[in-house]
Amino acid sequence: MTDGSLDSGALARQTPVEAPAINTAGNLSSPSARSLLGIEKLERPEIEHLLRRAAHYKRLQIDRRDHLREFLSGKTIVNLFFEASTRTRTSFEIAAKRLGAHTVSIEAQGSSLSKGESLVDTLNTLAAMQPDAIVMRHAASGAPHFLSRFLPTPIINAGDGRHEHPTQALLDAMTILERKESLEGLRVAIIGDIMHSRVARSNVHLLSKFGVDIVLCGPATMLSSSLKEMVPGITLTNDMNEAVADADVVMMLRVQLERQKAPIFPKNEYFQFFGLSIDHLQLAKPDVLVMHPGPINRGRELSSEVADSKSSVILNQVQNGLSARMAVLERACGTEWPPRT
């Protein structure tokens, strides 16, 4: 449609594919609706489906591991990690393999990215080989969201910059729910570099949807007042004692030195004010859970005593990561979602 009588130069514009509304219940027929880009846009019933399936897979891994292989048999999953990751990549890879899928893992350094190929072209090339899903980690916030507008393949966000890390929030919720009856009404303290943490953002979105009382605590330079406007149920504090008081769960965040282009806190005094020690746990509920997305920096975010205490569920988180990721992979490329079981 031309408005006006000047000639216009014709230059093709790459038009984004229409982003489908994410359907919560039932049929995820369109591939991009099977993407998992973040927790923010997921409705609570969809999260509940994922958590139920994750619990189911956990049981199957113990009881009937051979049966697992049928779930994603013949599917191909590409793990595309533009940012170094051992834990998350391994977890996704094992999850996919146990479900019978073929996996290809690509680290950015060995990829065509080093040849200057743009992100869109790299992904288009991979998508042309028709994998069933792409698991992606990228240092830029929103990179998977941007790509999902142009690609027909479901994308699973394995961490985008400082934005979201949805599978971490799912495995964290799963870990809490194995020990608490429900999330509703729990008091969860999240402590550390909130601003730079994709783990914090995804957890905040998930926990808020389930009516959790969330306390965010960290140095003032890592705690923006706008966090309170993000979702309901958030309190902010710079005082550790206040944060852990009566907490049912204490989630410690890794200090993301690599994400701070310039240091935003004096790091030598960090532990003194924001490290979790055994004394803090006295202020929390007796059955408090201590969580950490790993890898932990002993003596920076938490003391060794805390890391090894009975309250610590850090290794359970790692274990649950497999099941949570199986559920997400099944949603992305399984034949049926949610499954009739």
Added chain:
Amino acid sequence: MARLLIRNGRVIDPASKLDERLDILIDEGYIERVEANIEAAHAEVFDAEGLIVAPGFIDLRARLREPGLEHAETIESGAKAAAAGGFTIVCALPQTQPVNDSATVTSFLVDRAARQSYATVLPIGAITQGTEGEQLAEIGSMKAAGAVAVSDGDNTVMSAALMRRAMRYAASFDLTVIDHCEDVTLAADGSVHDGLLSTRLGLTGIPGSAEETIVGRDIILSGETGARFHAAHLSTAAAVAMIRRAKAEGKPVTAEVAAHQFVLTADDVPGYDSNYKVQPPLREPADARALIEGLLDGTIDAVVSDHSPHTGNVKMQEFESCPFGITGLETAVALAIEGLLHGAEFPVMRLVELFTTGPAAVLRRVDMGRIEKGAVANLTLLDLERKWKFTPEGTHSISRNSPFYGKTFRGGAAATVYCGRVVWRATEA
């Protein structure tokens, strides 16, 4: 050149405070008569019934990318887009390759501008060599070659000492110093407004203080040196307040705002769509309201397009890596009509001022932006109710980076008369 008679329009000329139903007769590219019921033989007649006939609109801030980045825009394509947006005069920022920091490049621009006949393109020279903020550019010889102002484009002159020197020097050549006010240490790595949006998207925010600290500094330096300081594309309420106070104190300070800045806010940014990544960033609704207040009360002198064409491949990147800016020449006037006239209690006369006498005064060019006998026949005809849709296929810019594709506007330019010739007119039903 034929004679052109513009009939039955509502002629609005801020310079003479004229607002009447009159005819305008144009001969050989100049305005010959402005009267009621002109009868003229051998004149082409343009019926402007229902339209506003204003002096040709002036845009103080556009990037036309030539020389060096012709794949994004050229002087000709930019001038076409200007005409289609209702502008007859466009000031081109120096951010080209090479940068317009010498008489050689200025002369090239003047020459290229003269080879097309859609709009007047006026070069703005750089303040510093390469807009790198280290050494003064050849300001005097650029002025002699045709530069109408100096600015480092989208770079702030971060050294206060250098800015002070630049102001003293530019003032001696009677040139306005235009500064993009953004402290690079406060804005470092930022992509969007610092607030809920940056927190939610996990992006580094650009706080309002980045703009305000430099606006404050430049007001002080302008007061000290006596140089005319023009604050480019303001975005925050506090910066508007500082300009207001400086003007009240009689300092030679002027300011402008980009049309999208008072129409859109951070709340309108739909996630990681780089067509919403602009510099300064889209801010809070309260800031947008303060900008409109400033436009109304005379604190802000001009509305600009802030035209910033980018080719698809540079906008097709991770949000943080994408360059700032959107095309604006074709939408600025329509956005101003929508955001000011339809969206607020705003006099039409003031709106016309903001595109004519306002920007002309910033450049101290009283010959531009007025309708009077003997003046160059540059006219912008407005239809305040025209419904039209902006589309990528319909744009005249080479680039396609606008958040407004698909938007149906109410009001906009209806025709553009440049040097006595109708260079563009709306054609759709």
